Amino acid sequence: MRTIFALWKRNIRGFVRDRVKLIISLIIPFFFLYIFSSIFETEQVENPQAFMLAGIIIATVFQTSLNIATSTIDDTVSGFMKEILVSPASRFQVALGQLLSAATIATAQGILILVIGLFTGLRFDHWQTILYALVAMILVGLVFSGLGLFLASMVKSSSTFQIVQQAVVLPFTFLSGAYIPISFLPKVLRIVSYFNPMTYTTAFFRTILLEKGDLSQAAWVKLGLAFDFNGFIVTPWMSGIVIAIFGILFLYLATNSFVHADFNKISRDTASTK
Incomplete structure (x- = not known):
C-alpha cells in the first residue's frame, strides 16, 4: 500500500509542478469549443456550447489518462x-500506483474544465449531476489509463510511443462524437466509430452532464446519445456497460503486460535511438 501511495x-x-503543461491543457479545450460548437447547432440541441463542452471534458480525461504511458x-x-x-x-502494486495517479490527474483536469465551463453556458438542474459526472470521470480515467499502461508496456522506445499515441488519440477522439457528430461522418467511418470505446464513453458522459437521462429512445438517437443498430437501440446506460467491459479488458491487459514487460530492454532500445 505504501508503494501505491508513494507512486x-x-x-x-509532477502534474502540479508542470504549470505550463497544465495551462496549455486548459486553453486547448476551449479553442476546440470555439471552433466546433457551431457544428452542434441543430433543432434538437438546446445549448450547443454545453453539448460540445461535455464531449471536450471527456475527451480531455481520455487523452490525459493515456499520458501514463509517457x-x-x-x-x-x-x-x-x-x-x-x-x-x-x-509489479502489480507499481502498476496500480501508476493507474490510480493517471486516473486522478485525468479527473482533476476534467474538473478544472468543468468549473471553467460553468462560465460558458453549462448549467445543472440537480446537484447530484456533479457527483455523477465526477464518478464517471474517475471510471473513464481508470479505463483508459489501463490502455495507456498497456501501450507503455508494449512499445520499445519513447519515439515509437509518440507515433502510437497519435495513432490512438486522433481516431478515438474524432470518431467518438466528442468534436464532430457521428451522423456527419461518411458511412464507412460511422461504422468504424461503433467499434470505438470512446463513442460510448462520450454518449454516456454527455447524457449525465446534460441531464438527458429521462428522454425517450427516439430523442436519444436524434441527439446522438443512443445508437440504432437495425432496430436495436444501444441506450446511454447500455453504453455504460460497454465502457465497463472495455475497462475490464484494458485493465487486465495493462497489469498482465506490465508484470511481464522487460523494462531493461526498453531502456536499452531507447538509448540506442539517441
Whole structure:
C-alpha cells in the first residue's frame, strides 16, 4: 500500500509542478469549443456550447489518462522504474500506483474544465449531476489509463510511443462524437466509430452532464446519445456497460503486460535511438 501511495503522490506532484503543461491543457479545450460548437447547432440541441463542452471534458480525461504511458517510459529511461522494480514491491502494486495517479490527474483536469465551463453556458438542474459526472470521470480515467499502461508496456522506445499515441488519440477522439457528430461522418467511418470505446464513453458522459437521462429512445438517437443498430437501440446506460467491459479488458491487459514487460530492454532500445 505504501508503494501505491508513494507512486501516486510522486506523479501528482509532477502534474502540479508542470504549470505550463497544465495551462496549455486548459486553453486547448476551449479553442476546440470555439471552433466546433457551431457544428452542434441543430433543432434538437438546446445549448450547443454545453453539448460540445461535455464531449471536450471527456475527451480531455481520455487523452490525459493515456499520458501514463509517457511518464512510465520516461521513468524507465531515467532509471527510476528499474529502481522501483528491484525493490520488494510487487509489479502489480507499481502498476496500480501508476493507474490510480493517471486516473486522478485525468479527473482533476476534467474538473478544472468543468468549473471553467460553468462560465460558458453549462448549467445543472440537480446537484447530484456533479457527483455523477465526477464518478464517471474517475471510471473513464481508470479505463483508459489501463490502455495507456498497456501501450507503455508494449512499445520499445519513447519515439515509437509518440507515433502510437497519435495513432490512438486522433481516431478515438474524432470518431467518438466528442468534436464532430457521428451522423456527419461518411458511412464507412460511422461504422468504424461503433467499434470505438470512446463513442460510448462520450454518449454516456454527455447524457449525465446534460441531464438527458429521462428522454425517450427516439430523442436519444436524434441527439446522438443512443445508437440504432437495425432496430436495436444501444441506450446511454447500455453504453455504460460497454465502457465497463472495455475497462475490464484494458485493465487486465495493462497489469498482465506490465508484470511481464522487460523494462531493461526498453531502456536499452531507447538509448540506442539517441
